[in-house]
Amino acid sequence: MDIKDSVVFVTGASRGLGLAFAREALARGAAKVYGGVRNPAAFNEPGIIPVALDVTDPASIAAAAALAKDVTILVNNAGVAEITGSPFADHAEEQARRIFETNYYGVMRVTQAFESILPDDGRGAIVNVLSDVTWKTAPPLASYAASKAAAWSYTNNIRVQLKDRNISVVGLHVGFVDTDLTKDFDVPKSSPIAVASQAYDALEAGAGEVLADAGTKALKRTLSLDVPGYIDPEVLAAA
Numbered sequence: 001m002d003i004k005d006s007v008v009f010v011t012g013a014s015r016g017l018g019l020a021f022a023r024e025a026l027a028r029g030a031a032k033v034y035g036g037v038r039n040p041a042a043f044n045e046p047g048i049i050p051v052a053l054d055v056t057d058p059a060s061i062a063a064a065a066a067l068a069k070d071v072t073i074l075v076n077n078a079g080v081a082e083i084t085g086s087p088f089a090d091h092a093e094e095q096a097r098r099i100f101e102t103n104y105y106g107v108m109r110v111t112q113a114f115e116s117i118l119p120d121d122g123r124g125a126i127v128n129v130l131s132d133v134t135w136k137t138a139p140p141l142a143s144y145a146a147s148k149a150a151a152w153s154y155t156n157n158i159r160v161q162l163k164d165r166n167i168s169v170v171g172l173h174v175g176f177v178d179t180d181l182t183k184d185f186d187v188p189k190s191s192p193i194a195v196a197s198q199a200y201d202a203l204e205a206g207a208g209e210v211l212a213d214a215g216t217k218a219l220k221r222t223l224s225l226d227v228p229g230y231i232d233p234e235v236l237a238a239a
Contacts, residue, residue, distance in 0.1 A: 001125060001168060003200050004029035009064075009071045011036040011055055011110055012078030014043055016179030017129065020192035021075050022048045024200060034068045036078065053078075055106030065113040073203070074114045075127045076107045080144075087142040096143035103147035108154060115162065124167040127199050128155045132175040132216040135223060137230050159208055172199045173220070174212035188215070 008025040012018035013035030025033045026047045036053030037043045043050040051067055054060040055078045080102045084092055107128060118124030133145035134152045152171060159169035178189035195212045202210045211217045218236055222229035229236045 001204055005031045006072045007032045007070045008073045009034040009068050010075040010077055011053060013037055017177050017192045017195060018077040020196040021077055024193060024196040036064060055110055056101045058109060061109050061113045069117055071114060071117055072119055072123045073125045076110055077129045078106055079103045083140045084143050085140055087139055099143045099147045104150045107151050118167050120165045122166050125203055127170045127172060130171050130173045132173055132219055135219045135230055137233055168203060170199060170203050170208060170210060172210045172212060173216045175215045
């Protein structure tokens with residue numbers, strides 16, 4: 001599969017990783033790039049077609065899919081992250097429902113709206129942006145982690161479901177990315193363009209999964225251990 005001459009739709013494209021996905025698609029010669037954004041009037045990025053999209057609103061999603069009927073590659077990037085403080089906080093359930101609306105149900109809704117549009121000739125693909133916290137314990141991010149773990153499971157199931165239609169599905173796992181969302185965190189961060197580039201490289205190579213940084217790769221390696229990193233985080237120091 002080539003990104004060149006494809007038609008790409010990126011959700012959450014107004015900034016950060018989503019914008020990097022849109023720009024990288026253009027750089028690789030995509031014939032057309034749609035950017036799903038909440039406020040198209042405020043979006044002014046050369047070469048990217050803004051499309052009004054709220055992944056928590058089924059009507060908004062249906063309208064976007066009706067407008068972008070020529071899409072060949074869907075990038076489910078839109079997401080939210082909030083610090084819970086504790087998995088036992090009084091507001092934890094309310095917060096979890098809000099996060100799941102975007103990070104899990106949003107991915108489901110958009111995928112359901114676009115999958116019938118995607119071509120069956122080997123050009124169709126879906127890239128789902130996931131997270132290293134799928135496999136990492138981070139109590140202040142418990143609700144976010146749960147939403148990404150659910151999205152990972154969904155990604156794995158649709159990969160199998162769409163195989164007969166020759167539609168590729170890539171799950172992108174990554175830790176902190178250097179965006180406005182993480183500007184207050186003093187931790188190692190990946191470049192958005194580097195992450196998007198790895199995802200497109202994987203898609204073009206026929207891979208089903210991307211581990212976009214060293215920390216995520218180390219986490220994945222512990223999953224087969226008797227005591228994996230998600231049970232004892234100290235295991236990661238030796239991974």
